[in-house]
Amino acid sequence: MAIKHALLGLLAEGPRHGYELKTAFDETVGERWSLNIGQVYNTLNRLARDGYVVLREEVEQESRPDKKVYAITEAGREELFRWLAEPVEKPRRLKDEFYIKLVLCKELGYGDLHSLIWNQRRAYLQLMRVLREAQSEINAEEDPFTALLVEGGILHVEADLHWLDRCEEMLGTE
Amino acid sequence: MAIKHALLGLLAEGPRHGYELKTAFDETVGERWSLNIGQVYNTLNRLARDGYVVLREEVEQESRPDKKVYAITEAGREELFRWLAEPVEKPRRLKDEFYIKLVLCKELGYGDLHSLIWNQRRAYLQLMRVLREAQSEINAEEDPFTALLVEGGILHVEADLHWLDRCEEMLGTE
DNA sequence: GGTGCCATGTAACGCGTTACATGATTAT
DNA sequence: ATAATCATGTAACGCGTTACATGGCACC
Numbered sequence: 193m194a195i196k197h198a199l200l201g202l203l204a205e206g207p208r209h210g211y212e213l214k215t216a217f218d219e220t221v222g223e224r225w226s227l228n229i230g231q232v233y234n235t236l237n238r239l240a241r242d243g244y245v246v247l248r249e250e251v252e253q254e255s256r257p258d259k260k261v262y263a264i265t266e267a268g269r270e271e272l273f274r275w276l277a278e279p280v281e282k283p284r285r286l287k288d289e290f291y292i293k294l295v296l297c298k299e300l301g302y303g304d305l306h307s308l309i310w311n312q313r314r315a316y317l318q319l320m321r322v323l324r325e326a327q328s329e330i331n332a333e334e335d336p337f338t339a340l341l342v343e344g345g346i347l348h349v350e351a352d353l354h355w356l357d358r359c360e361e362m363l364g365t366e
Numbered sequence: 367m368a369i370k371h372a373l374l375g376l377l378a379e380g381p382r383h384g385y386e387l388k389t390a391f392d393e394t395v396g397e398r399w400s401l402n403i404g405q406v407y408n409t410l411n412r413l414a415r416d417g418y419v420v421l422r423e424e425v426e427q428e429s430r431p432d433k434k435v436y437a438i439t440e441a442g443r444e445e446l447f448r449w450l451a452e453p454v455e456k457p458r459r460l461k462d463e464f465y466i467k468l469v470l471c472k473e474l475g476y477g478d479l480h481s482l483i484w485n486q487r488r489a490y491l492q493l494m495r496v497l498r499e500a501q502s503e504i505n506a507e508e509d510p511f512t513a514l515l516v517e518g519g520i521l522h523v524e525a526d527l528h529w530l531d532r533c534e535e536m537l538g539t540e
Numbered sequence: 541g542g543t544g545c546c547a548t549g550t551a552a553c554g555c556g557t558t559a560c561a562t563g564a565t566t567a568t
Numbered sequence: 569a570t571a572a573t574c575a576t577g578t579a580a581c582g583c584g585t586t587a588c589a590t591g592g593c594a595c596c
Binding site for chain 2: 194197198201202204205220221272273275276277278279280288289290291292293294295296297298299300302303307308311312314315316332336337339340341343344347348350351352354355358359362363
């Protein structure tokens with residue numbers, strides 16, 4: 193849902209071949225998003241299949257596979273801007289895995305509600321420590337994107353922790 | 367990642383056939399999680415393939431397909447409890463679609479940062495209204511799960527809105 | 541001699557999602 | 569008449585993910 197468009201975005205800067213895309217991705221988006229090189233080629237094929245991208249030229253090289261340079265198409269540009277204009281994904285929280293755990297635990301009586309919540313809380317607190325540490329290591333002026341990423345993470349985890357409190361309050365822990 | 371385990375949880379109550387699972391799912395988890403009946407059969411096959419479930423008996427019926435009753439296995443029970451004990455998914459926020467939009471928008475200069483953020487904010491505010499309305503219609507004592515679901519949604523959207531503010535502050539809007 | 545860079549991919553998996561097909565029974 | 573309920577599925581798609589294969593070059 194996103195890698196596709198990230199590559200499209202990079203190709204909108206100019207034609208590139210797979211390996212180049214991978215390194216460009218790592219430089220711009222890749223701070224904390226690891227991408228398997230194979231996936232670049234997969235995604236590129238799918239983009240080509242959908243007409244968002246075309247193989248522009250094959251650069252011959254000796255003793256090395258030819259470079260296959262891809263370029264974005266008009267349709268690809270349209271798709272890119274359509275995607276950019278469209279707000280992001282529906283509320284994840286409403287389709288939440290932990291919710292199912294809660295229901296199973298409480299309704300069907302599997303496992304212990306208290307420890308379910310505490311396990312989750314522990315994981316969030318741990319994550320919180322990691323994020324806070326990351327935050328202290330970032331120069332927000334130099335790298336505002338990473339700073340925002342981390343800050344967003346913190347805000348979310350705070351919300352999650354708050355929510356766990358509410359779960360305990362409402363479902364009781366006895 | 368979740369449906370699988372939800373079905374496993376329902377089967378841990380006792381053997382059931384696909385259609386029964388679907389209705390049970392709708393009753394317990396399904397408040398706001400719509401599930402295509404076809405997916406039940408898919409998932410059931412996959413569970414059987416992985417040995418978490420077995421076909422216990424086929425109940426013959428006239429003028430109707432036989433019922434295929436599945437039962438959870440020992441391995442299935444183990445998997446269910448393993449899953450319950452394990453905290454939920456890594457931080458979503460760190461692998462976020464909107465983050466890519468931001469980067470593309472700001473780094474590569476596609477589209478307008480201001481409207482990107484505002485589109486997103488509008489979507490969140492709209493969602494907020496929906497959630498608040500839902501909240502006012504729920505009897506928290508009668509249906510604490512749905513109430514929690516909605517409250518979780520609200521907490522998250524609040525965090526998201528807060529984060530958008532920070533994005534604007536840090537990246538400038540000019 | 542090993543590591544890592546350059547450069548290509550393929551094949552398969554996992555999970556969710558949807559569209560389609562079949563067909564009898566019962567209630568409105 | 570037609571909609572809903574009961575009851576089964578299959579086939580395909582979409583996207584992300586991973587493991588595996590190939591192979592030369594440069595550097596330490």
